[in-house]
Amino acid sequence: MDDRFQSALALLPDYLARHVLLSAAALALGVAIGLPLAILLVRHARLRWPALAAASFVQTIPGLALLALFYPLLLGLSVFTKALFGFALPALGFLPSLLALTLYSLLPILRNAVAGLTGLDPAVMEAASAVGMTTRQQLFRVELPLAAPVIMAGIRTAAVWTIGAATLSTAVGQTSLGNYIFTGLQTENWIYVLFGCAVVAAFAIAVDQTLGLIEAGATRRSAARIWIGAVVMAAGVVAALVPLSASSSRTYLIGAKNFSEQFILAELIARQLAAEGASAERKEGLGSAVVFRALASSDIDAYVDYSGTLWANVLSRTDTPESGVMLKELTSALAERFGVVLLGPLGFENAYALAMRRERAAALGISSIADLARHAGGLTFGTDLEFLSRPEWKALRDAYHLNFQAQRSYTPTFMYRAIDSGDADVITAFSSDGRIAAQGLVVLTDPLHAIPSYDAILLVSPKRANDPLLARALQPLIGKIAVERMREANFMVDRDTDKTTPQEAASFLARAAGLP
Amino acid sequence: MGQPHFIEIAKVAKSFDGGATFAVRDVTIGLPAGGFLAVVGTSGSGKTTTLKLINRLVEPDRGEVRIDGVPVGATDAPTLRRSIGYVFQGIGLFPHMKVGENIGITPQLLGWAPTEITARIAELLDLVGLPQSYASRFPDALSGGEAQRVSVARAIAARPRIVLMDEPFGALDPVTRDAVGQAYRTLHERLSLTTVMVTHDVQEAVLLADQIAVMSGGRVLARGTPRELMGNPDPSVAALMAMPKRQAERIAALMARDNGYG
Numbered sequence: 086m087d088d089r090f091q092s093a094l095a096l097l098p099d100y101l102a103r104h105v106l107l108s109a110a111a112l113a114l115g116v117a118i119g120l121p122l123a124i125l126l127v128r129h130a131r132l133r134w135p136a137l138a139a140a141s142f143v144q145t146i147p148g149l150a151l152l153a154l155f156y157p158l159l160l161g162l163s164v165f166t167k168a169l170f171g172f173a174l175p176a177l178g179f180l181p182s183l184l185a186l187t188l189y190s191l192l193p194i195l196r197n198a199v200a201g202l203t204g205l206d207p208a209v210m211e212a213a214s215a216v217g218m219t220t221r222q223q224l225f226r227v228e229l230p231l232a233a234p235v236i237m238a239g240i241r242t243a244a245v246w247t248i249g250a251a252t253l254s255t256a257v258g259q260t261s262l263g264n265y266i267f268t269g270l271q272t273e274n275w276i277y278v279l280f281g282c283a284v285v286a287a288f289a290i291a292v293d294q295t296l297g298l299i300e301a302g303a304t305r306r307s308a309a310r311i312w313i314g315a316v317v318m319a320a321g322v323v324a325a326l327v328p329l330s331a332s333s334s335r336t337y338l339i340g341a342k343n344f345s346e347q348f349i350l351a352e353l354i355a356r357q358l359a360a361e362g363a364s365a366e367r368k369e370g371l372g373s374a375v376v377f378r379a380l381a382s383s384d385i386d387a388y389v390d391y392s393g394t395l396w397a398n399v400l401s402r403t404d405t406p407e408s409g410v411m412l413k414e415l416t417s418a419l420a421e422r423f424g425v426v427l428l429g430p431l432g433f434e435n436a437y438a439l440a441m442r443r444e445r446a447a448a449l450g451i452s453s454i455a456d457l458a459r460h461a462g463g464l465t466f467g468t469d470l471e472f473l474s475r476p477e478w479k480a481l482r483d484a485y486h487l488n489f490q491a492q493r494s495y496t497p498t499f500m501y502r503a504i505d506s507g508d509a510d511v512i513t514a515f516s517s518d519g520r521i522a523a524q525g526l527v528v529l530t531d532p533l534h535a536i537p538s539y540d541a542i543l544l545v546s547p548k549r550a551n552d553p554l555l556a557r558a559l560q561p562l563i564g565k566i567a568v569e570r571m572r573e574a575n576f577m578v579d580r581d582t583d584k585t586t587p588q589e590a591a592s593f594l595a596r597a598a599g600l601p
Numbered sequence: 602m603g604q605p606h607f608i609e610i611a612k613v614a615k616s617f618d619g620g621a622t623f624a625v626r627d628v629t630i631g632l633p634a635g636g637f638l639a640v641v642g643t644s645g646s647g648k649t650t651t652l653k654l655i656n657r658l659v660e661p662d663r664g665e666v667r668i669d670g671v672p673v674g675a676t677d678a679p680t681l682r683r684s685i686g687y688v689f690q691g692i693g694l695f696p697h698m699k700v701g702e703n704i705g706i707t708p709q710l711l712g713w714a715p716t717e718i719t720a721r722i723a724e725l726l727d728l729v730g731l732p733q734s735y736a737s738r739f740p741d742a743l744s745g746g747e748a749q750r751v752s753v754a755r756a757i758a759a760r761p762r763i764v765l766m767d768e769p770f771g772a773l774d775p776v777t778r779d780a781v782g783q784a785y786r787t788l789h790e791r792l793s794l795t796t797v798m799v800t801h802d803v804q805e806a807v808l809l810a811d812q813i814a815v816m817s818g819g820r821v822l823a824r825g826t827p828r829e830l831m832g833n834p835d836p837s838v839a840a841l842m843a844m845p846k847r848q849a850e851r852i853a854a855l856m857a858r859d860n861g862y863g
Contacts (some may be wrong), residue, residue: 206694208689208690208693208698209693209695211658211689212687212689212693212695213695214658214678214682214695214709215656215658215682215687215689215693216682216683216687216706216707216755217679217680217681217682217683217684217707217710217711218679218710219679222679222710227695227697230697231696231697306697306739448712462776
């Protein structure tokens with residue numbers, strides 16, 4: 086408990102710095118775009134409705150979806166920029182987060198600025214032109230100062246929204262305070278979740294109050310308040326950014342999907358890199374589809390994936406050859422098509438498997454998926470969030486003619502809760518999951534071999550394909566992780582009591598594998 | 602009327618709805634330098650539009666306004682307006698600027714030196730009878746009469762030769778109104794200003810102006826000195842002009858009877 090708090094605290098300078106940088110940049114960009122746009126809209130009433138409607142529309146897109154949409158968009162754009170200017174836009178991390186958050190911040194800025202500028206007293210506006218001000222002088226000397234309180238209120242709203250929504254940028258590989266929340270939810274580390282929420286809330290409140298001071302200064306025409314607010318704001322941003330300037334020169338970006346095993350393996354890679362004198366930045370909580378494309382476009386340097394996943398999703402293969410053949414074909418296909426290096430298997434498999442509670446399976450006489458198919462009409466199927474849209478499910482369903490009474494999707498942690506409580510009768514378990522044994526589940530056999538092998542494999546990006554340091558750091562992991570050790574490590578993090586952090590589980594794994 | 606006019610409004614027409622109706626039509630008014638013209642009429646008679654044509658707050662559809670023989674359209678609008686004082690209906694002070702900044706705005710736009718502006722603000726506060734300490738107040742801390750004095754000070758800050766006033770004293774209580782009005786008339790003479798004032802109050806027009814133009818339906822019905830207008834053949838003009846005199850006589854009679862109400 087205490088050490089989880091300690092480890093959360095240790096991560097704070099880096100997470101906060103990145104969160105501040107991202108939200109400050111997005112807000113600054115939002116103001117830089119929003120204010121001139123608002124002035125344009127005030128001058129051209131015909132554009133006002135469409136522009137405000139577009140900004141409102143953006144606001145209705147869920148934040149996570151908006152962030153995720155920028156990934157393929159930037160990936161497409163980066164093909165262009167590479168062809169035209171010889172450099173690829175980063176499609177993951179800071180840029181998509183910045184763009185999505187900027188779009189998000191536009192509505193309150195635009196709406197308030199337009200309301201503030203159109204709501205001015207016409208007599209004062211006439212006075213401005215009658216004393217001999219040009220249109221530009223009217224804007225800067227009268228319209229903007231008088232609308233300033235309303236404009237500031239909009240910026241304030243945008244700031245709070247941006248700071249809150251910036252937590253979601255973790256999902257597209259941008260480190261933020263959201264890392265506490267995403268990691269915490271996945272590993273049921275509630276200390277992390279609460280810590281993350283508390284820091285985000287405190288940060289948002291501090292910014293809100295400071296901007297409030299500037300707003301009050303604008304309303305009461307008190308230059309002192311405006312200056313104090315601006316100085317506090319600038320000092321806060323600068324202070325928060327200090328840790329970033331101290332970041333190490335040799336930094337590798339390590340990707341991880343959104344479950345405990347991936348967090349642990351990312352930590353294990355980071356340990357190995359540290360031993361070689363390099364540091365690792367984690368891009369955690371990436372979706373299965375995003376993470377490989379990120380690697381292929383060198384937005385991340387290395388991560389662990391599973392052979393069957395790439396086989397079906399990346400190579401679009403529906404056959405299920407045995408493990409060795411699949412690895413061989415994957416190695417050459419990934420190198421050929423993407424320039425991605427398949428360094429080798431870690432030594433364990435994390436296959437999709439269907440699991441039931443032992444008593445329930447025994448009562449119904451189910452030991453294989455073929456048995457399950459006969460009872461499926463009366464059973465509820467609990468899956469993780471992506472299984473039902475994956476080709477493996479299609480293969481399994483078609484092979485066994487599975488037709489469940491109901492299907493429900495959960496995050497992995499809650500999926501295990503659901504089978505425990507009886508809300509789900511069958512779940513998609515992962516074979517390396519420590520909870521299978523711990524919860525008394527039985528894995529159903531796959532007599533038709535509908536599900537391919539899922540050997541954990543180390544992948545390296547095209548950019549780092551010939552990087553000797555990375556190779557030195559990763560090679561010792563090949564073939565060293567036994568499935569039992571992985572299960573134990575996973576369970577250390579996933580269990581409900583006496584949980585450990587992914588870092589500690591990684592240390593355990595390293596010791597078990599005889600690594601330094 | 603033989604000498605060339607300083608301000609010359611020549612056959613001016615303006616429509617705000619593309620020619621369906623005209624706010625002013627065929628308006629021709631001349632005013633010599635140093636003259637004080639009051640334009641009277643009911644709301645919608647076109648008197649404010651006529652005033653705004655002079656400093657190009659409104660551009661005419663037809664006709665021309667000339668100042669000292671030069672068409673106003675020849676000077677770009679902000680430059681022209683910096684040379685003409687304007688006092689507003691409803692005061693129109695900038696609420697975010699202090700009294701001093703309000704008064705000094707046109708000199709500042711003209712690029713006067715800061716020391717010169719500060720001196721001018723002090724001089725004007727004296728001129729309109731306000732204490733120097735008012736320079737650092739915001740307009741919302743002023744009474745209506747004080748605010749209108751500031752508005753007058755702002756209008757004459759850059760030493761214009763012409764001052765335009767749109768219902769300048771309409772929002773003030775009668776006592777203040779009379780005091781500010783008389784104070785302005787004194788300034789008008791002392792500074793040799795040429796003033797055009799729009800008002801719906803005939804009594805005020807008679808008391809302050811030496812020339813009156815009566816407008817109705819966008820046209821000038823009559824113009825001349827108050828005495829000339831009393832004998833105007835148009836009965837509505839005569840009636841309008843007779844009203845202040847009749848009111849004054851009734852008030853005098855009521856006061857004389859002294860029967861009291863209490």
